[in-house]
Amino acid sequence: MIKVSVVVISYNVDSYINVCLNSIINQTFKDIEIICVDDGSKDHTLEKLKLIAKEDERIKIIAQNNQGxxxxxxxxxxxxxxxxxxxVDGDDWIDCREIEAAQDVIEKYRLDVVFFDYIKEYKKTGEKERYPLDLPAGRIINRDELRDIIYKECMGNTRYSSMCTKMYRISxxxxxEFPLQSDLRYGEDLLLLLEVYDNLDKTFYINEGFYHYYVHSGESLSNRHTxxxxxxxxxxxxxxxxxxWxxxxxAYANFIYSTLCEIIYKIKCKEDLIEIFKYIKDDDFKVAIKKENEKITIGILRTKKLVLFYKAIKIATGIMW
Known part of the structure; x- marks a missing residue:
């Protein structure tokens, strides 16, 4: 039985797929299979996958119509x-030690999931920024610790929201119980991870930036309209x-944050005020405003400008509702 499967998903990433696959092919841990799922690319991604697959028998290709x-x-x-x-997303790449390090830990401690960090790489500037987790490193983390840290973070789009910064036991x-399908084109990892975290009894955090996430413009996996x-x-x-939990x-605070960002975006786009008011009158937004904890919401909003806008919207909603 093969030890580790690497699932690579690709969509219009012909400028990046060679770097991505080379980083997997050149792992220090060799007992792997590489499953490349092309999600209906319209560029030369699939052609490049087929060329690379001819040079490494560990690579398997699935070509599907665009499903997300x-x-x-x-x-x-x-x-x-x-x-x-x-x-792995096809426009990213991984450190050559990722699989060996994660596999050693997951086997040694008989775990179902192992965490590690990611590094954002900004293509235009060449700048790199690491995103460490707020988990204790180098030891077993129990369910109570996971609950105190991860559950709150999962209510927003945070460092805990990516499927790509972990190794999982396939069984x-x-x-x-994952949903059979989803039409989400953003935040889709959440559907999997909430269930992963809900059933996780213990884990381990490797405090190293193994996953390299490219930040760039264009029609890539990470560039979906939200x-x-x-x-x-x-x-x-x-x-x-x-x-x-x-x-x-x-959850209310993060939804308020998302709604405020959407309103600001619509204002910048000079949308009709009647359209903008639809967001303020949204039923879910009303519930969130009524049931929120203001201190928690302000902590999530962070910036002074957004906090001031939030307070102005609260005054407006008090008048309108």
Missing amino acids: PFAARMNGLRVATGAYVIF YLRSL DFNIHKQLFEVRMKYAVK KVEEY
């Missing part, structure tokens, strides 16, 4: 034959777990 990242990950997981799995993932309907869908998904106030 969620379906691509699930289709890759469905055919994976390894004991463990990692996920564990397959035992969970309209208000998507934020509403994510809010509804989060609320199911927020109630169970007793972190509803963090």
